[in-house]
Amino acid sequence: AQSVTQPDIHITVSEGASLELRCNYSYGATPYLFWYVQSPGQGLQLLLKYFSGDTLVQGIKGFEAEFKRSQSSFNLRKPSVHWSDAAEYFCAVGATLHGNQFYFGTGTSLTVIP
Amino acid sequence: DVKVTQSSRYLVKRTGEKVFLECVQDMDHENMFWYRQDPGLGLRLIYFSYDVKMKEKGDIPEGYSVSREKKERFSLILESASTNQTSMYLCATLKQGVEAFFGQGTRLTVV
Numbered sequence: 001a002q003s004v005t006q007p008d009i010h011i012t013v014s015e016g017a018s019l020e021l022r023c024n025y026s027y028g029a030t031p032y033l034f035w036y037v038q039s040p041g042q043g044l045q046l047l048l049k050y051f052s053g054d055t056l057v058q059g060i061k062g063f064e065a066e067f068k069r070s071q072s073s074f075n076l077r078k079p080s081v082h083w084s085d086a087a088e089y090f091c092a093v094g095a096t097l098h099g100n101q102f103y104f105g106t107g108t109s110l111t112v113i114p
Numbered sequence: 115d116v117k118v119t120q121s122s123r124y125l126v127k128r129t130g131e132k133v134f135l136e137c138v139q140d141m142d143h144e145n146m147f148w149y150r151q152d153p154g155l156g157l158r159l160i161y162f163s164y165d166v167k168m169k170e171k172g173d174i175p176e177g178y179s180v181s182r183e184k185k186e187r188f189s190l191i192l193e194s195a196s197t198n199q200t201s202m203y204l205c206a207t208l209k210q211g212v213e214a215f216f217g218q219g220t221r222l223t224v225v
Contacts, residue, residue, distance in 0.1 A: 009154070034213070043118075043204060043216040090156065094213070102147070102206070102214050106156035 002027050004093050006105035013081050014113050021076040021108050023091030032094035033074040035065055038107075039087045047089075050074065061085070086112045117141070120205050120217040127224050133192040135220050137205030143215075145208035146188035147172075148180065150201045151219070157204065163188055195224045 003026045013019055025031055032051055036044040048059025055067040065076045074091060091105040121136035139146065145164050149157040149172075159172030161180040169180050177199060181189045192199055205217040 006156075032213075036216075041219075041221075043218040044206075044214075045216075046213070049213060092214070102159075102208070104149075104157040106154065 002093060002103045004091050004103050004105040006089075006091055006108050008108045009106070010109045010111070012111040012113060015083050016080050019076075019078045019081045019085070019110070021089050021091075021110070023074045023076065023105060024072050025074065025091070025093045025103075026072065027093055033065075033067060034092040034094060035059065035063070035074075035076045036090045036092060037061075037087050038090065044090060047076070081110075081112055083112045083114065086110055118205055118207055118215050118217040120203075120220050122220050123218060125220060125222045127192075127195050127222065129196060129224055131192075131195045131224075133195050133222070133224075135190040135192075135203055135205075135222070137188045137190070137217055138186055139188075139207045139215075140186065141207065141209070141215075142185065143207040143209055144185070146182065147206045147208070147214070148178075148188070148190045149204045149206065150174070151204055152201050160190065160203075195222075197224050200224045 005024045034049045035047040037047050038044045047063050048057050050057050050067045058064050063078050067074050089108045093103045117140045119138045127133050147162040148160045151157050158174050160178050163169045163182040166185050179191045200223050203220045206214045
């Protein structure tokens, strides 16, 4: 069965520090992978996506993610965090099987301290 | 840009009421979804629809139903609202089977 795991429920970083949010997935074929961000009281906004090709993908707001097939991972990174990055982050796997479903991780809440 | 509009940002309903949450999209996407979001549980799929008048149960359909009479509109119905349905509800559409676009969410409180 398809699943997405975000092992870190909550992360706190200092402004200007680097960030890595972890995501592992379980899927029977080559997955379509996504990271979404949700600011308080808002819907989800797409940060970046991986369909195929270069395993390092660039997204909006200075984020990047790397697909590692051998580790079934798609970790999100940012070299220098800004206070406005404080939000909830969701990793997702897109499936092209029946119903074209999306599978989400449980999310990682990011706090940024001055 | 794709626009997914949920009719209400905040709703307060009483236990036992029938509640309708509306979602409208403007990009002619076939697939539409309803999720609920709760702290520590992430997004859980309630129902989805891949065509007009078609619907499929997600992971937590109990206590909910849906309606898709027109391609652009997907409604979530709480037949008899209960306090355990207090949650954030998110509607989404799917582009070409792989990229999801979300509405702003409806925060429902059942008292």
